[in-house]
Amino acid sequence: MTVHRKTLTFAAALLALVPGMAQAAPACLTRPEAQALFTYALPQVISGTAKRCQQVLPADSYLRTHGTELANRYASQKGRSWPEAKAAFLKLSEGQSSDVAKFARNLPDDSLRPLVDITVEGLVSQNLPLKSCDRIDLAVDLLAPLPPENTAGLIALIVEMTAKAKDVAPADVADKAKIAGLTLCPT
Template sequence: MRAFFRTTVLLLAMVPCSAMAAQPICLSKTEATSLIAYALPQAINGTAKRCAASLPADAFLRSSKAPALASRYAGQKGRYWPKAKPAVLKALGSQGNAIAGLPDDTLQQLADTFVEGFVAQRIAPKSCKQLDLAIDLLSPLPPENTAGLIALTMDVAGSADPKLGSVSLCKDGR
């Protein structure tokens, strides 16, 4: 379960950006949920690319359902960006300050490319079957529900074992 949680957080919560920060980051529930919802399409695409060779032909991520889900989620990305942007910049730490003045289009392209590429490179192929099942199970949900469940899982798991990641939900409402 721990390995699945780590992979899910990596996949859908854009944890990779936190690796660039010097210190662990603390996101509000709104920031975390918005960041996750914004990153879902690229995370799904990156996972599908990484896992294609590891999954059977009838797997969700190898079917036309995965690109359809990513497209459905991508259609709503614009509404999540205003609250995801501060979380992206916070996750980048001091590098976030250096790029904060870039136009939103550019920041979004950088975030999108980073998430998809990072996920495609970092997912362990042995996790692909579990991720395929998780994405399939979550696929009927709208992005805000999927993101909310992932943020809740991060919060619960992080409370149980703080070593699970360097992204946590703030306890003081920040």
């Protein structure tokens, strides 16, 4: 398995963070919006993945030994990425329901952020396929040295590449990206 495929698997898992919200969303995100959304959400995705995969990964796996540390390190950038991530979240919520969008838009940030955090972590920890855990663990290990912005930028780029050329991604990853419904605006 190549590093590219492992990264695509991790990106597909990250895309799972907005399955209910993005599936019906006709809106597309720019690469900077997607990168901000991913930068913001990565700590919760990592935490949710570590929780979900704990039951199937060996004790010495990266997520079990360093997952909390990595999530905490990545969380240091959340505040800085929140304004753009919030705009991306609200843009996607518009495609789901005007009521959902209105509710989210009217919440103060100190209420909306924890709601987004809990939702992302919960969706990942409940829905991530256990058979993907070993590949995701390896991908997280390979990406861990990168700053959160670089990891998020790489994931956004992969989403864009997958949307432009379905043959870039293995069928199972392309299908998951399609299911998640996240679309990057054409450049």
